[in-house]
Amino acid sequence: MTDEMIRAENVHKSFGALEVLKGVDLVVRPGEVCTILGPSGSGKSTFLRCINHLEKINAGRIFVDGDLIGYRERGGKLHELRDSEVSAQRRSVGMVFQRFNLFPHMTVLANVMEAPCGVKKEDKAEVRERALALLDRVGLGAKRDNYPGQLSGGQQQRVAIARALAMRPKLMLFDEPTSALDPELVGEVLDVMKDLARDGMTMVVVTHEIGFAREVGDSLIFMDGGVVVEQGPPREVIGNPQQERTRAFLSKVL
Numbered sequence: 001m002t003d004e005m006i007r008a009e010n011v012h013k014s015f016g017a018l019e020v021l022k023g024v025d026l027v028v029r030p031g032e033v034c035t036i037l038g039p040s041g042s043g044k045s046t047f048l049r050c051i052n053h054l055e056k057i058n059a060g061r062i063f064v065d066g067d068l069i070g071y072r073e074r075g076g077k078l079h080e081l082r083d084s085e086v087s088a089q090r091r092s093v094g095m096v097f098q099r100f101n102l103f104p105h106m107t108v109l110a111n112v113m114e115a116p117c118g119v120k121k122e123d124k125a126e127v128r129e130r131a132l133a134l135l136d137r138v139g140l141g142a143k144r145d146n147y148p149g150q151l152s153g154g155q156q157q158r159v160a161i162a163r164a165l166a167m168r169p170k171l172m173l174f175d176e177p178t179s180a181l182d183p184e185l186v187g188e189v190l191d192v193m194k195d196l197a198r199d200g201m202t203m204v205v206v207t208h209e210i211g212f213a214r215e216v217g218d219s220l221i222f223m224d225g226g227v228v229v230e231q232g233p234p235r236e237v238i239g240n241p242q243q244e245r246t247r248a249f250l251s252k253v254l
């Protein structure tokens with residue numbers, strides 16, 4: 001493990017003529033929780049997707065635990081990864097989306113067991129044991145034989161977190177994990193995330209949950225217009241924003 005879990009340097013991403021990321025820099029150290037806040041359309045989700053190589057960047061570099069995303073070194077040269085190799089690299093990063101993408105026809109346990117854990121011919125009993133332990137961890141051991149449709153949105157999102165953890169990720173990316181939930185279900189998902197943070201998981205969390213950022217975040221990034229406008233300890237950025245754009249946004253959401 002390096003002393004930087006994520007290093008993003010001057011990341012640019014466009015969709016056709018639309019330039020969404022205009023030079024984003026970020027360093028996240030192992031065990032840190034980095035929260036990202038910003039108006040709709042500012043490029044937060046796109047940036048997370050770039051870290052996980054779900055989007056290919058147009059310029060800049062992103063390293064995850066020292067590995068350059070999308071490339072590998074061979075014979076002293078950098079080679080672009082083939083699609084099959086990219087998916088292996090992507091397995092080191094767990095991602096949880098706004099909408100939980102569970103298989104509706106599979107039980108909760110099967111959903112977690114199905115996650116690619118990167119170990120070929122792994123003993124099925126071991127996979128099952130680990131999946132059960134993860135379901136216990138997110139408080140859903142008793143629901144293992146249920147189908148996703150039988151669970152609440154909050155419970156389904158907790159299964160999605162267990163599924164991402166089953167890949168043994170080095171870091172977890174959360175893209176507005178609670179914004180599709182009814183308000184009374186938000187807390188149970190945030191509690192699971194807080195528990196992960198306490199256990200030292202490195203996390204980048206795009207969220208509008210200011211309380212979570214303040215309580216759990218080591219750093220807060222305010223993004224607007226495809227750039228990082230302001231960055232610092234969450235309590236400082238929220239309590240005393242230095243930039244006018246941050247202040248204007250916070251005055252609308254606080």
Ligand SMILES: Nc1ncnc2c1ncn2[C@@H]1O[C@H](COP(=O)(O)OP(=O)(O)OP(=O)(O)O)[C@@H](O)[C@H]1O
Nearest residue numbers: 015016018020038039040041042043044045046047
């Ligand atoms: N695959 C795509 N093709 C074209 N445009 C895209 C694509 N993905 C994102 N965009 C555009 O990029 C811009 C930034 O989107 P993004 O989802 O990253 O913003 P965001 O800050 O996460 O917003 P929100 O909080 O609403 O999710 C938007 O204008 C969006 O329409």
